[in-house]
Amino acid sequence: MASIARKNLLEDIPRFIVAQAGIMFAVSLVTIQVGILDGFGRSTVRLIEQSDADIWVGAKEMLHLDVTLPIPLERLIQARKVTGVKHAEALMSRQAVWLDSSDRIVPVRVWGFNPSGRLFGNGMVSKGSLETLKEPYSFITDRSNLATLNLKQVGDIGKIVPFRAKLTGLSEDTQSMASSTSLFASLENANAFGGGNNSSLNCTIDGGQVECLNPSQSFNGSKAQTAASSPRRLNLADPISYVLVEVEPGQDLAKLKQQLEAALPGTRAHTKEEIADITRAYWQQRTGVGFILGLGATVGVVVGMVVVSQILYSSVSDHIKEFGTLKAMGASDWVIYGVITEQALWMAILGYIPSMAFCFALGAWTVAAKGIVILITPATAIAVFGVTVVMCVGSALFAIQKVTHVDPAIVFKA
Secondary structure, eight states: OHHHHHHHSSSSHHHHHHHHHHHHHHHHHHHHHHHEEEEHHHHHHHHHHHHOEEEEEEETOOOOBBBBBETTOOOOOOHHSSEEEEEEEEEEEEEHHHHOOTTTEEEEEEEOOTOSSSSSSTTEEEOOOGGGGTHHHHHEEEGGHHHTOOOTTTOEEEEEEEEEEEEEEEEESSOOTTEEEEEEEEEHHHHIIIOOOSSSSSEEEEEEEEEOOOOTOOOOOOOOOOSSSOOOOOTTTTTEEEEEEEEEETTTTTHHHHHHHHHHHTEEEEEEEHHHHHHHHHHHHHSSHHHHHHHHHHHHHHHHHHHHHHHHHHHHHHTTTHHHHHHHOOOOHHHHHHHHHHHHHHHHHHHHHHHHHHHHHHHHHHHHHHHHOOOOOHHHHHHHHHHHHHHHHHHHHHHHHHHHOOOGGGOOOO
């Protein structure tokens, strides 16, 4: 019976190509939509996953990683005094405006941390060094953001208004698809970029000469300004976003979280996994992202079923006399159903393989060119294959309905 299925499938090559194109479109659409959804969720928590902190302490009103109320730097000092805390560091998030060489504005999010710390930024840099962030008004960004910032290489200079800022390194896989362009800087630089530099003058270096602008003067970029003399040091009243905590071995995380919340007024402590789940759930469930991508995947399945069912139904109609002959020879309905089902399975397999190859190639290109992750895990690939089989076999039911009512006497009709 298998030879009959293959013969019916390959008898009309143009029809076969149309059928496979429909299946490939459906499989690719489902895979890409699910991959973007998974990649989107992963990108929103990538900074959390890359950190080495056991507990994240932030404002109790925190909505997700990017949206929270500030807490004073004093909370860092208080956290270090809590029993069971091995080490603690500050993490700062600031909104700023990037102005490129073409005077194009780009909204950016500046993440400030201690370049010499051990809880954030480790393994982040692919080119350069975290130590370069100690330079005044320096930053690093993800390699995928170079085009967005109109930068070409490490050493290029732009403006994080009102300061000239120097790119001193590049990171990999650190840009969230849901956030503004991310820049990484020291705590002092991030505080200045975010408007926290309260000095009366903006002093800059131009060819070794220090020049200062009064606050009333506009920053028009006419001077070759690279950095101010130095951003001011932080004080205990300066706002930060999170306190990252490394826990002593053997500590009960649930109990330590309660101790931290009691010692740090107005805060809430989350484990690394908890804050990642909160952030991921917000973007996938409380926004329309999950619905839209899920809708696209559903459309892909429907399109594939329509194409496959039409092809199979047409194939059965063209070979109705052959199926009548089989019935006249005593073949049971299940034998005929097997021929049609196997034909559908061949269509599923032959459509799935090139589709997945295309999706993997597309995913590699989007990451390299746009920084957009189409995450195709083994579980996703297996699930999509299952959907493809169900789609094709389900479509075969329409063709089976026609064969069910075939009269063997049709063989003897002119």
